[in-house]
Amino acid sequence: MFLLLQANTTELYSLRDLMLIAPELILTVCGCVALVMEVVLPYRKSKWTAYFALVSIGLAAASLASLYFANRDLFPLDGFYGMLRIDGFAILFKAIFLIGAALTVAVSMRYLDVEGEQHGEYYALVLFATVGMMFLACGFDLISLYISLELMALTFYVLVAFTKREKRSNEAAMKYFLLGAFSSGILLYGMSLLYGVAGSTNLGEIGRSIGVALQPSVNELGMMTSGIPLRPLILLGVIALSAGLFFKISAVPFHMWAPDAYEGAPTPVTAFLSTGSKAASFALYLRIFTEALGGLRGTALDWAPLVAIVAAITILVGNWAAVTQENSKRLLAYSSISNAGYVLLGLVAGNSYGYIGIVIYLLVYTLMNIGAFGIIISLRRRGIIGDNVNDMAGLAQKAPGMAAMMAIFMLSLGGLPATGGFIGKYFLFGGLLQRGRLEEKSWYYWLAAWAIINTVVSFYYYVRFIKVMYLGERVADDRPLALSPALRAALVVSLIGVIIIGIYPQPFIDLAQKLITPLTAGALAFR
Amino acid sequence: MTLTGWEAVFFWVFAVTALMAALLTVLARNAVHSAMFLISTLVSVAALFILLGAEFVAGAQILVYVGGVMVLFLFVIMLVNVGAEERGKEAIFNRTPQVVASLLFSGLLVIGLVIGINQGWRAIQERDERDNRLVEVQVRRAQEEQALPVAATNTMKITRDTERIGNSLYRYASLPFEIASILLLVAIIGSVMLARTIKQEAVTDDLDPEVLKEAAPLITERADLTEG
Amino acid sequence: MMLSLILQQELARMQTTGGVGSPVTAYWPIMVFLVVAIIFPVLPIVLGRFLRPMMYSKTKARPYECGIDPKTEAHDRFTVRYYIVAMLFLIFDVETIFLLPWAIIFMGEDFTFTKFALLEMFIFIGILIVGYYYAWRKGALEWA
Numbered sequence: 001m002f003l004l005l006q007a008n009t010t011e012l013y014s015l016r017d018l019m020l021i022a023p024e025l026i027l028t029v030c031g032c033v034a035l036v037m038e039v040v041l042p043y044r045k046s047k048w049t050a051y052f053a054l055v056s057i058g059l060a061a062a063s064l065a066s067l068y069f070a071n072r073d074l075f076p077l078d079g080f081y082g083m084l085r086i087d088g089f090a091i092l093f094k095a096i097f098l099i100g101a102a103l104t105v106a107v108s109m110r111y112l113d114v115e116g117e118q119h120g121e122y123y124a125l126v127l128f129a130t131v132g133m134m135f136l137a138c139g140f141d142l143i144s145l146y147i148s149l150e151l152m153a154l155t156f157y158v159l160v161a162f163t164k165r166e167k168r169s170n171e172a173a174m175k176y177f178l179l180g181a182f183s184s185g186i187l188l189y190g191m192s193l194l195y196g197v198a199g200s201t202n203l204g205e206i207g208r209s210i211g212v213a214l215q216p217s218v219n220e221l222g223m224m225t226s227g228i229p230l231r232p233l234i235l236l237g238v239i240a241l242s243a244g245l246f247f248k249i250s251a252v253p254f255h256m257w258a259p260d261a262y263e264g265a266p267t268p269v270t271a272f273l274s275t276g277s278k279a280a281s282f283a284l285y286l287r288i289f290t291e292a293l294g295g296l297r298g299t300a301l302d303w304a305p306l307v308a309i310v311a312a313i314t315i316l317v318g319n320w321a322a323v324t325q326e327n328s329k330r331l332l333a334y335s336s337i338s339n340a341g342y343v344l345l346g347l348v349a350g351n352s353y354g355y356i357g358i359v360i361y362l363l364v365y366t367l368m369n370i371g372a373f374g375i376i377i378s379l380r381r382r383g384i385i386g387d388n389v390n391d392m393a394g395l396a397q398k399a400p401g402m403a404a405m406m407a408i409f410m411l412s413l414g415g416l417p418a419t420g421g422f423i424g425k426y427f428l429f430g431g432l433l434q435r436g437r438l439e440e441k442s443w444y445y446w447l448a449a450w451a452i453i454n455t456v457v458s459f460y461y462y463v464r465f466i467k468v469m470y471l472g473e474r475v476a477d478d479r480p481l482a483l484s485p486a487l488r489a490a491l492v493v494s495l496i497g498v499i500i501i502g503i504y505p506q507p508f509i510d511l512a513q514k515l516i517t518p519l520t521a522g523a524l525a526f527r
Numbered sequence: 528m529t530l531t532g533w534e535a536v537f538f539w540v541f542a543v544t545a546l547m548a549a550l551l552t553v554l555a556r557n558a559v560h561s562a563m564f565l566i567s568t569l570v571s572v573a574a575l576f577i578l579l580g581a582e583f584v585a586g587a588q589i590l591v592y593v594g595g596v597m598v599l600f601l602f603v604i605m606l607v608n609v610g611a612e613e614r615g616k617e618a619i620f621n622r623t624p625q626v627v628a629s630l631l632f633s634g635l636l637v638i639g640l641v642i643g644i645n646q647g648w649r650a651i652q653e654r655d656e657r658d659n660r661l662v663e664v665q666v667r668r669a670q671e672e673q674a675l676p677v678a679a680t681n682t683m684k685i686t687r688d689t690e691r692i693g694n695s696l697y698r699y700a701s702l703p704f705e706i707a708s709i710l711l712l713v714a715i716i717g718s719v720m721l722a723r724t725i726k727q728e729a730v731t732d733d734l735d736p737e738v739l740k741e742a743a744p745l746i747t748e749r750a751d752l753t754e755g
Numbered sequence: 756m757m758l759s760l761i762l763q764q765e766l767a768r769m770q771t772t773g774g775v776g777s778p779v780t781a782y783w784p785i786m787v788f789l790v791v792a793i794i795f796p797v798l799p800i801v802l803g804r805f806l807r808p809m810m811y812s813k814t815k816a817r818p819y820e821c822g823i824d825p826k827t828e829a830h831d832r833f834t835v836r837y838y839i840v841a842m843l844f845l846i847f848d849v850e851t852i853f854l855l856p857w858a859i860i861f862m863g864e865d866f867t868f869t870k871f872a873l874l875e876m877f878i879f880i881g882i883l884i885v886g887y888y889y890a891w892r893k894g895a896l897e898w899a
Contacts, residue, residue, distance in 0.1 A: 021702075028709060028882075031709075032712075032882065032885045035712075035716065035885055035886075035889050036885065036888070036889075038889075039888065039889055039892040039893065042732050043732050043733055043734065043735065043736075079702075080701065080702040081698070081699045083699075083700070083702045083703065084702065116734075116735030116737055116738040117735065118735065119720070119733065121716055121720050124716065125713065125716065128709055128712070128713050131706075131709060132706075132709075135706060141703075143700055143703045144700075144702055144703045144706065147703045147706045147707055147710065148703075148706055150710060151706055151709055151710045151713065154710060154713050154714060154717070155713050157717070158713065158716065158717035158720070158721065161717075161721055164720075164721055165738075193643075196647075196651070197647065197651070199651075213650070229646040229647055229649055229650035230646070230647050230650045230651070231646075232639065232642050232643035232646055232647065233643040233644070233646075233647035235639075235643070236639050236640065236643050537786075577782060583855070583856060586855075587852050590848060590851075590852060591845075591848055591849055591852055594848065595841075595844060595845040595848040595849070596845060598841050598844070598845075599838075599841040599842060599844075599845050602833060602837045602838050602841045603838060605832065605833040605837075606832060606833050606834075606835060606837065606838050607832075689855065689856050689859050690856070690859050690860050692856045693856030693857055693859050693860035693861075694860055696853075696856060696857075697856070697857055697860065697861070697872050697875060698868070701875055704853070704875070704879065705875070705878055705879060705882075707853075707879075708850075708878070708879040708880075708882040708883055709882060711846050711849060711850060711882075711883055711886065712882050712883060712885060712886040714842075714846050715843065715846055715883075715886035715887070715889065715890055716886065716889065718838075718839060718842035718843065718846070719839060719843075719889065719890045719893050719895040720893075722835050722838055722839045722842070722895075723839075723893065723894070723895070724835065727893070727894045727895075727897075730894060731892070731893055731894055733893075
């Protein structure tokens with residue numbers, strides 16, 4: 001009803017609105033062109049589409065950079081009637097998605113050749129998924145957020161099923177689709193409850209309405225009317241939203257789809273699913289829970305304990321289930337579940353330390369996870385799937401460079417100092433400690449201690465890869481690894497990123513601190 | 528808001544029909560029967576939308592869900608031939624833990640909703656009165672209603688409901704509207720790409736040479752089958 | 756008793772408003788149609804049950820009384836082509852739904868909005884035409 005009222009303003013859009021979504025526009029147009037290229041080009045020239053996709057991601061990155069440099073002080077810009085907001089947060093996450101998409105395209109080319117499924121649609125779909133993610137990062141209205149989430153999810157359902165002659169791929173897509181559609185429904189339910197409470201779909205409006213609804217006020221008769229009557233509805237909305245989002249980031253107890261989907265999907269898609277899709281879901285999570293529901297922190301409806309408990313269980317289950325896995329994709333799926341738990345800790349902390357931790361961790365995670373999956377891809381051969389942990393046996397003798405890279409990626413996933421993973425975890429845990437000191441509540445400390453203990457456990461299975469590579473019996477297959485230049489470049493880029501962030505993190509920290517100010521400011525405004 | 532007169536009668540008729548048909552959808556043994564009951568659920572819900580004064584939503588419900596989605600459902604049911612193997616073998620409610628868990632959670636949800644809506648309804652009303660937002664909207668609605676022309680059948684005034692939806696969809700929500708077209712494009716790609724037969728792919732030169740070599744006998748075999 | 760009360764209320768309202776306004780009154784024709792649609796198939800079945808002579812034979816109990824005996828079950832598997840057609844139909848059905856409210860409002864008093872709405876819809880349809888072109892060239896619309 002109030003949505004309809006808002007629509008009555010007669011002002012239309014200007015070119016400025018289009019400038020704000022220039023990166024997405026470029027990707028959309030290029031995605032359509034890639035689709036037409038797929039139709040026009042014969043099979044053996046399908047790779048041109050991949051190069052074209054890389055170029056278009058580069059163009060989008062350039063326009064994103066120009067957007068950043070045109071607005072260095074990062075004043076949040078609203079566009080399309082407040083449907084989206086371009087601020088530091090949005091730009092930062094968009095950059096992460098573009099890096100993830102570029103690396104994914106680079107590691108995909110050889111894999112699809114080996115699978116015999118080198119189709120141009122794949123690259124078009126990757127571009128469209130990136131468009132969805134980027135709109136998720138800058139969406140500021142439940143409608144645009146939901147539809148971009150669906151765009152991303154639908155694209156991933158198709159991508160997971162991409163090797164359609166493979167039974168595992170089909171099964172994975174089926175499971176992912178059913179649970180994903182179900183979780184989208186729950187998420188939408190939570191959104192509609194929030195809309196009912198707030199009377200608007202704009203996140204800022206919702207934040208204000210909820211703040212007003214929770215404030216005790218005095219009416220004309222001098223009676224206290226508290227926000228209590230609206231509390232059950234808000235609570236239900238928060239629970240439904242959280243449940244839907246927990247599905248998307250594969251947090252326990254909604255993690256069941258992840259191992260199956262990750263194992264069955266084509267490996268590059270797994271890499272993109274575990275990094276881009278997860279980071280985008282976290283962007284959505286952060287946006288809604290800081291801008292719209294940030295006011296609930298410290299009230300009776302505080303969602304932090306819920307998130308903290310889920311994070312603690314997620315870390316536990318992810319790490320312990322990973323210990324017994326034999327399939328490396330499945331193992332990394334459980335590792336990705338536990339990592340979702342770590343990232344949730346930053347949200348629990350809810351201060352600038354925690355947010356810096358989230359974005360740095362997601363960036364590093366994107367690099368190291370795509371790197372690790374890239375190495376698994378390089379083991380893939382016709383007839384050899386290469387996704388068993390023991391397939392890596394003796395890799396150190398066959399390809400010492402690859403083995404060293406894999407070792408670094410694994411140590412970084414574990415969070416060894418001097419790697420990027422350590423910096424992310426440092427800020428995530430540090431944020432918790434800082435919050436605990438500020439609020440003088442001991443459970444923040446206990447949560448941090450819990451996460452650290454489980455991190456130690458996680459080293460067991462990460463080091464297992466290294467043990468197998470360096471000490472394992474060399475497998476019978478003597479042929480050297482056939483690496484395509486693109487795959488090699490992607491691996492090197494990931495490696496450099498992980499190492500630089502690990503050794504010299506200061507510029508990244510400064511940049512992250514500058515870019516995430518909207519979140520911290522939003523959280524402070526409510527206090 | 529209380530229902531009176533025929534509105535009440537129709538509400539109860541369609542509400543009960545929707546619930547019963549939904550229940551039968553879940554309970555029916557045959558998947559095709561389930562789909563049929565789902566159609567009656569959807570039609571009843573469309574009727575409820577009309578009672579709410581949301582004609583466009585009702586029309587969309589009939590066109591898209593009853594006309595499109597259900598046809599797709601039926602095709603898929605017939606495509607995968609659900610239950611040919613297990614027809615009449617398995618009882619539906621034989622997994623006690625799952626049944627108990629789902630009943631528990633749906634019960635919790637219903638209780639939460641009832642409490643939430645009962646308490647929240649009054650609060651929202653109070654707040655809207657305080658902000659004068661509701662009054663504003665009601666006054667405008669009433670004025671608009673006065674000005675509406677009477678339809679040719681002389682039974683009703685032509686509503687502005689669809690116009691209102693259009694105004695908010697194509698002004699306020701124009702960006703999500705364009706994103707929706709990308710969403711539909713992805714749906715086209717997915718359905719075409721995943722459901723193509725290997726023969727179709729061979730015709731349009733979309734097969735890896737080695738896959739083609741492996742599949743060559745299969746393709747000719749299929750061709751015989753379809754011609755015969 | 757109850758029903759007559761409701762009828763009286765409704766009649767009173769019809770007199771005051773001239774039968775214009777409530778959503779129910781506008782849908783009376785459809786309600787009548789619905790009732791007829793229910794009665795039309797149910798009545799012959801019920802009547803037939805009472806009127807027809809009861810005679811059974813083995814031949815009559817077969818699925819088809821004449822011609823060849825059925826060899827397979829009635830629930831046969833459809834080919835996947837039906838699925839593609841149904842899916843494409845559904846997608847373009849949704850697109851059509853979007854056209855309806857647009858067609859109602861795009862020619863308002865404000866001409867700048869008309870230009871904007873036209874552009875908007877051209878982009879929407881343009882993106883879908885890419886998909887249509889793709890489906891067409893990939894042979895999804897060919898039956899053989």
